[in-house]
Amino acid sequence: MFFNEEFETLPREALEALQLKRLKAMVARVEKSVPFYKDALAKAGVTSDSIKTLADLQRLPFTYKQDMRDSYPYNLFAVPMEDIVRIHASSGTTGKPTVVGYTRKDIETWSELMARSFVAAGVHKGDIIHNSYGYGLFTGGLGAHYGAERLGASVIPMSGGNTKKQIMIMQDFGSTVLTCTPSYSLFMAEAAREEGIDFRDLKLRVGIFGAEPWSEEMRRDIEGKLNLSAVDIYGLSEIMGPGVAIECCEAKKGLHVWEDHFIPEIINPETCEVLPEGQMGELVITTITKEGIPLIRYRTRDITSITYEPCVCGRTHARIARMSGRSDDMLIIRGVNVFPSQIEAILMGVEGVEPHYVLIVERKDNLDTLEVQVEVGENLFSDEIKHLQALSAKIEKQIKEMLGVTCRVRLVEPKSITRSEGKAKRVIDNRNKA
Amino acid sequence: MHVEQISIFIENKFGRLAEVTRILGDAGVNIRTLSLADTSDFGILRLIVNDTEKARTVLKERGFTVSKTEVVAVEIPDRPGGLADILQVLDADGINVEYMYAFVERCGENAVMIFRFDETQKAIATLTGKSFNVLPGERLYSM
Ligand SMILES: [Zn+2]
Numbered sequence: 001m002f003f004n005e006e007f008e009t010l011p012r013e014a015l016e017a018l019q020l021k022r023l024k025a026m027v028a029r030v031e032k033s034v035p036f037y038k039d040a041l042a043k044a045g046v047t048s049d050s051i052k053t054l055a056d057l058q059r060l061p062f063t064y065k066q067d068m069r070d071s072y073p074y075n076l077f078a079v080p081m082e083d084i085v086r087i088h089a090s091s092g093t094t095g096k097p098t099v100v101g102y103t104r105k106d107i108e109t110w111s112e113l114m115a116r117s118f119v120a121a122g123v124h125k126g127d128i129i130h131n132s133y134g135y136g137l138f139t140g141g142l143g144a145h146y147g148a149e150r151l152g153a154s155v156i157p158m159s160g161g162n163t164k165k166q167i168m169i170m171q172d173f174g175s176t177v178l179t180c181t182p183s184y185s186l187f188m189a190e191a192a193r194e195e196g197i198d199f200r201d202l203k204l205r206v207g208i209f210g211a212e213p214w215s216e217e218m219r220r221d222i223e224g225k226l227n228l229s230a231v232d233i234y235g236l237s238e239i240m241g242p243g244v245a246i247e248c249c250e251a252k253k254g255l256h257v258w259e260d261h262f263i264p265e266i267i268n269p270e271t272c273e274v275l276p277e278g279q280m281g282e283l284v285i286t287t288i289t290k291e292g293i294p295l296i297r298y299r300t301r302d303i304t305s306i307t308y309e310p311c312v313c314g315r316t317h318a319r320i321a322r323m324s325g326r327s328d329d330m331l332i333i334r335g336v337n338v339f340p341s342q343i344e345a346i347l348m349g350v351e352g353v354e355p356h357y358v359l360i361v362e363r364k365d366n367l368d369t370l371e372v373q374v375e376v377g378e379n380l381f382s383d384e385i386k387h388l389q390a391l392s393a394k395i396e397k398q399i400k401e402m403l404g405v406t407c408r409v410r411l412v413e414p415k416s417i418t419r420s421e422g423k424a425k426r427v428i429d430n431r432n433k434a
Numbered sequence: 435m436h437v438e439q440i441s442i443f444i445e446n447k448f449g450r451l452a453e454v455t456r457i458l459g460d461a462g463v464n465i466r467t468l469s470l471a472d473t474s475d476f477g478i479l480r481l482i483v484n485d486t487e488k489a490r491t492v493l494k495e496r497g498f499t500v501s502k503t504e505v506v507a508v509e510i511p512d513r514p515g516g517l518a519d520i521l522q523v524l525d526a527d528g529i530n531v532e533y534m535y536a537f538v539e540r541c542g543e544n545a546v547m548i549f550r551f552d553e554t555q556k557a558i559a560t561l562t563g564k565s566f567n568v569l570p571g572e573r574l575y576s577m
Binding site: 382385410415 | 441443444445471472473475476478480497498499500501503532533550
């Protein structure tokens, strides 16, 4: 099933010709209207006329999150404010947020791409979409909302929080689709279980989960506990919001990037060279149709790989692998690069382990130490000390073998790991504290 | 013939043991005996109580990880080598003792030990076959 069959299945040749045309037009717009890009392009010695093939994209300068902060709030906008109909901002963990503006056409594009994403995930017009992404400055709530309306489904604008009410509404309104962060879906299922409600008895059919990295193991866990088909969605406010890329329900193997609007590249974050198909690196995205705030080669800091192999669903758009974390989240422990998602994958491979863990990194006597706290639920608990100790040892050994880093596993009581209603806090790094 | 025991996972945090006993006390559950096995990080608290199901329910409600295990209560003859005799008999039949601890109350003159075996039924058969006195759960819960 497609939402826009013509564009979703455009033959590669036609798709690339369209990308080139749109890339040139976008560069022509920003070199005129955005002083930042005018300077950056001049410095790089590129003009829109000198772009002859898609390979010329590699000659264009990168845009960093810092550039957006420096342009706070509106200096990267490419149109006058009277053409901006919506403003969103990312929650800056430090300092000022990054601000994005949308023209009416940008909102239409976003709605269509989100509608395409819903259909790719297996959602149709008759569905009742329970949207638990936050509404507000964050793009999640409104992005999914407009896409749901564009598709013609019934959308319940729940936003995040108030878990009890969420569960009641889901039960009473007969929600068939759930959109939220993967960790919040498990949090809700657990909260429901405590109220004596089994999520598997609800009408939910499809879950569209994003806004934080998750793993294949976590997907199995969610699908088992919620009895739905769990699909990964990707997006970021700088580029648009949710719906930049989505897994198709047919393959669930990589997320299709809507390439008629975005050009993805994978680069080595250290050397900045473009990496070949299949290699892991940082995702870089160029927006080619955006009017409000077009971005050239934006450094997403997300780690993934890309494939152009044809997909069983019939879509011709490239697929990026499930995010393996952010290059910012990457922990360097005694010189070894570790992503929290890798540890999660190992934990979830151990029988009985639930996806509730936290990593604590400390520095003792100039040496980094990693402690992995794992909750002991009923499925993991043994009445015998030696079994629990063997379990810790097994996890420690697997982490050492697979990631090359020594850690200490500490078994903790259930719920001693703080659950958040939004993104799960997985890492506590105490190294840079005085 | 076996005895029901509940086991609780607790972190070695100040006050957790007191909390468990308080929760049970408030629920009107009597602790017949208790043993704590611990490591530097965590411990397993093993209890025999007068109402196993109730204890389990109230502790689970409060978020504790709880399991039920089968153990065996054996009267130890009040003479030198009483315990050694029992262990020897079990050893001869290839039965492993996972852990054991003493029951608080005595049974007349004799002490009572609680055993966790790898094969509970086989252990009971061996012990009763050699005329050791295996105490039924009901007897212990109300002792
Ligand atoms: Zn596909």
